[in-house]
Amino acid sequence: MNPLPWLVALPLIGALVVFLLPVRWRASGSLALLVPVGFVSIRPLASILSQGTQSHAPGGWIAPLGIGLQADGFAAGMVILTALVIVPCSIHAARSLRGKPAEEGFWPLLWFMWAALNSIWLSADLFNLYVGIELLGLAAVGLVALAGSVQSLAAAMRYLLAALLGSLVYLIGVALIYAALGSLALADLKAYGSGQPTILIASVLMTFGLLLKTALFPLHGWLPPAHGSALTPVSALLSALVIKASLCMLIRLWMSLGPEAMPVVLAWTLGLMGAGAVFWGGWMALRQTRLKRLVAYSTVAQIGLLFLFFPLVTGTPATAAALAWDGTVLMLVSHAFAKAAMFLAAGNLVFAIGSEQIADLNGVCRFRPFSLLSFGVAGISLTGLPPSGGFIAKWLLMQSALASGQWIWLPVLLGGGLLSAAYVIRVLGNAMVEGPVRDRFEAPSLPLELSALALGCVSLVLGFAARAPLAWLRAGGPFAGGG
Amino acid sequence: MSTAALYAWAGVALSMLGLFGFIVHRHLIRRLLAYNIMGSGCFLLLVGLSQDGRGVDPVPQALVLTGIVVTVASTALALVIFRRWFRVSGESVLPEEV
Numbered sequence: 001m002n003p004l005p006w007l008v009a010l011p012l013i014g015a016l017v018v019f020l021l022p023v024r025w026r027a028s029g030s031l032a033l034l035v036p037v038g039f040v041s042i043r044p045l046a047s048i049l050s051q052g053t054q055s056h057a058p059g060g061w062i063a064p065l066g067i068g069l070q071a072d073g074f075a076a077g078m079v080i081l082t083a084l085v086i087v088p089c090s091i092h093a094a095r096s097l098r099g100k101p102a103e104e105g106f107w108p109l110l111w112f113m114w115a116a117l118n119s120i121w122l123s124a125d126l127f128n129l130y131v132g133i134e135l136l137g138l139a140a141v142g143l144v145a146l147a148g149s150v151q152s153l154a155a156a157m158r159y160l161l162a163a164l165l166g167s168l169v170y171l172i173g174v175a176l177i178y179a180a181l182g183s184l185a186l187a188d189l190k191a192y193g194s195g196q197p198t199i200l201i202a203s204v205l206m207t208f209g210l211l212l213k214t215a216l217f218p219l220h221g222w223l224p225p226a227h228g229s230a231l232t233p234v235s236a237l238l239s240a241l242v243i244k245a246s247l248c249m250l251i252r253l254w255m256s257l258g259p260e261a262m263p264v265v266l267a268w269t270l271g272l273m274g275a276g277a278v279f280w281g282g283w284m285a286l287r288q289t290r291l292k293r294l295v296a297y298s299t300v301a302q303i304g305l306l307f308l309f310f311p312l313v314t315g316t317p318a319t320a321a322a323l324a325w326d327g328t329v330l331m332l333v334s335h336a337f338a339k340a341a342m343f344l345a346a347g348n349l350v351f352a353i354g355s356e357q358i359a360d361l362n363g364v365c366r367f368r369p370f371s372l373l374s375f376g377v378a379g380i381s382l383t384g385l386p387p388s389g390g391f392i393a394k395w396l397l398m399q400s401a402l403a404s405g406q407w408i409w410l411p412v413l414l415g416g417g418l419l420s421a422a423y424v425i426r427v428l429g430n431a432m433v434e435g436p437v438r439d440r441f442e443a444p445s446l447p448l449e450l451s452a453l454a455l456g457c458v459s460l461v462l463g464f465a466a467r468a469p470l471a472w473l474r475a476g477g478p479f480a481g482g483g
Numbered sequence: 484m485s486t487a488a489l490y491a492w493a494g495v496a497l498s499m500l501g502l503f504g505f506i507v508h509r510h511l512i513r514r515l516l517a518y519n520i521m522g523s524g525c526f527l528l529l530v531g532l533s534q535d536g537r538g539v540d541p542v543p544q545a546l547v548l549t550g551i552v553v554t555v556a557s558t559a560l561a562l563v564i565f566r567r568w569f570r571v572s573g574e575s576v577l578p579e580e581v
Binding site: 065127130131134135137138141142145148149150153154156157158160161164165168171172174175176178179182 | 498502505511514518521522525528529532533535542543546549550553556557560561564565567568571572577578
C-alpha cells in the first residue's frame with residue numbers, strides 16, 4: 001500500500017477523532033495516535049532509498065486534472081523531521097497544558113497542522129500547495145490564539161492578516177501560471193523554464209507571498225509577537241516547522257523551474273534580505289527583556305541564514321551549489337530541532353521562575369540546573385559551535401561561499417554566529433548570576449525537561465552523523481549527483 | 484475584447500482595489516472586507532484569464548470553488564479572533580507594534 005496519501009489522511013482523521021473525544025481524553029488519544037502516524041512517516045524514506053522517487057495520483061487521476069503527491073528524499077526527510085519534532089512537543093504539551101482551557105483546542109489543531117505540513121511536503125501541484133499553506137496558516141493562527149491573552153490575540157490577528165495577504169498574492173501567481181501553461185503540476189514547470197515573462201512575473205509574485213509567510217526581514221513584523229506570546233509547545237512547533245513550510249515551497253518552486261531559472265538580481269535580493277535578517281534579528285534578540293521574545297527574534301535571524309541558499313545556487317559552479325543545498329538543508333533540520341528545544345526549555349525556565357523577564361533568571365543555575373542545561377544545549381547548535389548540526393551546516397555554507405567566490409556571505413555567517421552566541425550567553429549569564437536571595441522556584445516535571453533535552457541532543461548529534469541524512473535528503477532532488 | 488478577458492481585467496481591478504484597502508485601512512472589519520474583495524478579484528482573474536480564447540475549462544472553476552471554501556473558512560476564523568480581541572481590548576484596530 002502506498003503510504004503517501006495516508007500521510008495526509010491519517011492526521012486529518014486524527015484531527016476529527018480527537019475533536020470528537022471528550023476534552024479529558026484528547027491528550028491521551030493524541031499520544032496514542034502518534035504511534036501509527038509516526039510509523040507511517042518512516043515508510044516513504046525506506047521506499048525511496050530502495051526504489052527511488054515515489055509518487056501517487058489520488059483516485060487514479062493524473063495531472064493536469066488530478067493532483068499528484070510526490071516524495072523525493074527531501075520531502076521524505078521533512079515528513080520524518082515533522083514527526084520527530086511533533087512527538088516531543090506533544091509530550092511537553094500533554095503535561096504543560098493539562099487541565100488548562102487551551103487543552104480543548106490544542107490537540108485537534110495540532111493534527112490539522114500536521115496534515116497541512118505533510119500535504120505541503122508531498123504535494124506536486126501549485127494549487128494543492130496553496131490549499132496546504134492556507135490550512136497550515138489557519139491551524140497555526142488558531143494555535144497562537146489559544147493562549148487567550150490580549151497580546152496573543154493581537155499577535156494571532158496580525159499573523160492571520162499577513163498569512164491571508166501572502167496566500168492571495170501567491171494565488172495570483174497560480175492564476176497567471178495556469179493561464180500560461182494550462183497545468184499546475186510542478187513537473188510541467190520544468191519544460192517551460194522561466195523564459196516567458198508571464199512565468200517570471202508569476203514566480204516573483206508567488207515568491208513575495210511566500211516571503212511574507214516565511215517572515216523574511218523586513219517582512220518579519222508579525223513573527224516575534226506571534227511566536228513570543230503563544231503557548232510554549234505552540235511556539236516550538238511554529239518556529240521549528242511552520243515557517244519552514246513556506247520556505248520549502250519557495251525552494252521547490254524555483255528548483256522546479258530549473259536551476260538557472262531565478263534571475264540573479266532576485267537571488268541576490270533574497271540573499272541580502274537574509275543578511276539583513278541575520279543582523280537585525282540578532283541585534284533585536286540581544287535587546288529583548290523577555291525570554292520568549294528573545295528566542296522568537298533568534299528565529300528571525302536564523303531564517304535569514306536559510307536564504308543565503310538562493311544566491312549560492314544561482315549561476316554558481318555545480319560543486320558550490322551542491323554544498324549550498326547540503327548546508328541549507330542541514331541548517332533547516334538542525335534549526336528545527338534546536339529551536340524547538342530552545343522554546344521548550346525557555347518555557348520550562350519561565351515556569352520555574354514564574355516570570356517572563358530575563359533579568360529574573362538570577363539563581364536558576366543553582367536551583368534548576370536541568371532546565372538551563374537544555375537551553376544551553378540548544379544554544380550550542382544555534383550558535384554554530386562544533387560539534388553541533390548548526391556548525392556543520394555553517395561550515396558547508398561557508399565552503400559553498402568560497403567555492404562560488406561570493407565572499408560577501410562569510411561575514412554574514414560569522415557575524416550571525418557571534419550575535420547568537422551573544423544572546424545565548426546573555427541568558428546563561430543572567431541565570432548564573434547570584435541575584436537577590438530567592439529560594440522559591442517551581443519544578444518543571446520530568447517529561448517537560450526530557451522533551452526539551454531530547455530535542456537539543458538530536459541537534460547536537462546531527463553534527464556527528466550528518467553524512468547519512470544528507471545523502472537521504474539529496475535523493476531524487478535537484479542536486480542528487482553532487483556533493 | 485472577449486467576455487473572459489473582461490472578467491480577467493475586472494479581476495485585476497478588484498484585486499488592486501482590495502489590496503489598496505487592505506493596506507490603507509486600520510479598522511479590522513474593513514481590512515477583512517478588503518481581503519474578501521481581493522480574493523474575489525483573484526478568482527475572477529483565475530477563471531477569466533485561463534478561459535480567454537480557449538473556451539470553457541473546468542479546472543479553474545474547480546480551483547475557484549476550493550478557493551472560495553478556503554476564503555470563507557479564513558474569514559470565519561478572522562471574525563472569531565476579531566470578536567475575542569474586541570471583547571478583551573475594546574479596540575477595533577490593532578495596536579502599533581512596539
